[in-house]
Amino acid sequence: MKIEEFKDFTIQDYHHLLEEKKISPLELVNIFLERIEEGEDKIHAFLFVNEEKAKNEAREKTDNWPEELPPLWGLPVAIKDNICTQGMPTTCGSKMLENFVSPYDATVVERLKAAGAIILGKTNMDEFAMGSSTENSTFGPTHNPLDLRRTPGGSSGGSAASVCALEAPCALGSDTGGSVRQPAAFCGVVGLRPTYGRVPRYGVVGLASSLDQAGPITRKVEDAITILEVISGKDSRDSTCAPYPPFSRNEIPSLEDIRKIKVGVPREYFSSRVEKVIGEKIQEALGKLKGEGVELVEVSLPHTDYALEAYYIVASAEASSNLARYDGVMYGLRVEGEDLQDMYFETRTLGFGKEVKRRIILGTYSLSSGHYDEYYLKSMKVRTLVRKDFEEALKQCNLLITPTTPSFPFFLGEETQDLYERYTDDIFTIPSALAGLPSLSLNCGYEGGLPVGLQIIGGPFEEGKLLGLALWLEKLLALPSPFPELKEGRGQ
Template sequence: MTTEALRPDAILDLPAHEQAKQLRSSAVTSRALTEAALARVRAQETSLNAYITITDTEALEQADAADARLRSGNVAPLTGIPIGVKDLLSTKGVETTAASNMLRGFKPIIDCTVVAKLREAGAVFVGKTNLDEFAMGSSTEHSAYGATHNPWDLERVPGGSSGGSAATVAAGGVALSLGTDTGGSIRQPAALCGIVGLKPTYGRVSRFGVIAFASSLEQVGPFARDAEDAALLLGAIAGVDPQDATSAPVPVPDYTALLFGGLAGLRVGVPREFFVDGMEPGVRDAVEAAIKVFEDNGAIVDRDVTLPSVPAALPVYYIIAPSEASANLARYDGVKYGYRAEAETMWDEMEQSRGRGFGAEVKRRIFLGTYALSAGYYDAYYLKAQKVRTLIRREFAAAFASHDLLLTPCSPNVAFKLGEKVDDPLAMYLNDLCTIPVNIAGNPAMSIPCGFAEGLPVGLQLIGDMFSEPTLLRAAHAYGEITKFQERRPAFFGGHSS
């Protein structure tokens, strides 16, 4: 039997760590792999709308540079690998819109630190992915560039806000992408698209050059189709950054080397507050089955864990995040950059620039934040929320004194229909019930595929102690190897390029 070399299109179907092996053994060039990725991404765009900008020319230049590095042996783990980047991350000279009319045409003069690190590693950037405007939303419908569709069912949302990054990985356009997670914006779309998504510990990854939404909550993190790939990408972006004073001076472990510990002996808690009323039965069944897999493979499961303040996380979040957003978005005045309306006076011009430049959800959050911070309401809303935030943090810290991991559903529901919740802000906010508490506390968490309900993917959320990403990745890797849910792909996957 002869072994035939895989075609670039087939190599694109592999996880990034396998793509890297093929690149290093010269079975494929980065240029061929990148051409395959660009062709597939372009072919899928008419159905998915996962990208705002596709950077063909730059990507092919980066691929050629990566090929030169691969020939010289000066390689990093991600050299030559095609990657998608959420359009909230500044890319030097490449339009960065935050999916807002406010920033249409804006070309940053810097790379954000995360992109600079990946550039240094020789990664190839195929484009800027779609999102809810300024990362505010849970469906990627609040984008000035149109909604992104879920590859499992094109009539449904991919989740959000990082929906474009999740959809392109689930569809096989790229094996890796970057998102940001302020209240669930990596984990919830990962769950709804049936892939792996990781929100790092607050401070683990630099936020420098990431368009700011809620500075005390957000982190950049990886989307991938398995834990090993998530480990690879997290390792490449993590670490302290002198440009971000909130980045943590904590050493970055070798995540890949720590993947292989298995599930035996892990002390796992199942906090009951996350199994909320109104949770879909199919989601509950899949999550319960996943907990059983942990138990059957030697994890010690404790069902008596309680985090009584977790139900307060949603109002805490919708006070703190909009308050921070109202301050962060004050910079968009139509003067130095961004959309500018034409009016007679300075104040009219500013109000009209902001009134027309921002979409409905962004304005809603600016108003919520402005209200919560305004005279007479500060103590009742903002200060109170910050105090309840302390209660939530304390309860997580107490839970991790005697557990290595908490397991919960990632989203109370599977992917919903486009248009179903877009005009009902509160119903949309309730999507993030299970993910928001983790941002409030600052802990790391992942969503990993754990089965299906009515043919749509369900995500299991793993929450870890501060800076315990190795434990999360180890558990995710073991669970993935046992269940193989990560190998299930939508009918839409790949194949759409000629």
């Protein structure tokens, strides 16, 4: 089979092919490895391609074809490089961990493998997930397959690009303030950030522990459901993981009930910050729902404007502590120095990039005595207010719809304007992350070949409703899945 034939495939479609033995895991893996070979010098979505092991595993599966296939049996999956994979590099896009090989699998990887998935490789990302363009990767940026001059977004840019270019049928990313949803929006694919505590964090290298959630990046909403069913559910190794069973598609209401859902449109998300076309595309999608009889209500999330600042303080504070372990003592980079102090200094100076250092300094400052109350504590209070905003809004409706990003993917290498400006790229993905709410980005249209991401936000653990609406909306929009030709310049 040819890669083009998979353009509109869902995971279930692959599953059926495998069930009917129309394709073998080895053939499937080889097709994707070929596609990677073809696309990587232009896209650079992968930091590591697990060629040998993936083939071996596929061969082994091909030789031991079970009667009943587990849900992801034989399916290649790409994994963001901050999710631990045993015996493979886990670099977090950082020089600090350039040669680090994890001795264990993250819970989510363990679950993917148990469901039969084959790990295709590790995808590029902004260093330690700090950034929204993959330009902060030590190993060079990833290019947006839809326009190679542009960013695929970040920090899970490699995962989103690989799925967009069909170098992988699906991928895992991680979302702290929008790192799954924003690149999904920029690459015209689906990105789901589950409710905080829905998916175990064990083995997902911590950026900001109270915000990090791993989530699927897929070509179809249906696939996000399939992956979520596999990776979610309580984990005895993660105290912050909710003691709930895995998500099940049975939690998705019937279409009849989905039609009765009241959709809230928060007015703060349609300000002048949003590029006009993006606002229009979202309105169009909302219009479609309205045409189907869905009730739309305008709601307000009054603390939206403060969320960004609070996020950068809380996330940086946690990151400054989480990244303290990279000290050159036990693993990762070590630069020898005159004495211990010097070794720490040299190692961290050389091992971390600019953005990481900036956030470590920011976080350290906001936690230091004399500043704690003013910054960290205050930000935590803002966080509570943001959460309450959503609670209030979700009393008036069942789900919220917003743009995922205020702008289109920017050009790579574009002089990073004002830093603050760059941080505001995450302005629509941050609030629901702070509130720990499930949020999904879905392509709702193209403008000049560039996709527009629409975000659906739900109440805690209400992935069922959220995915139900997303499935339906995807069907109403009936947009083609991306299959880029991988040429310079615009083009879909």
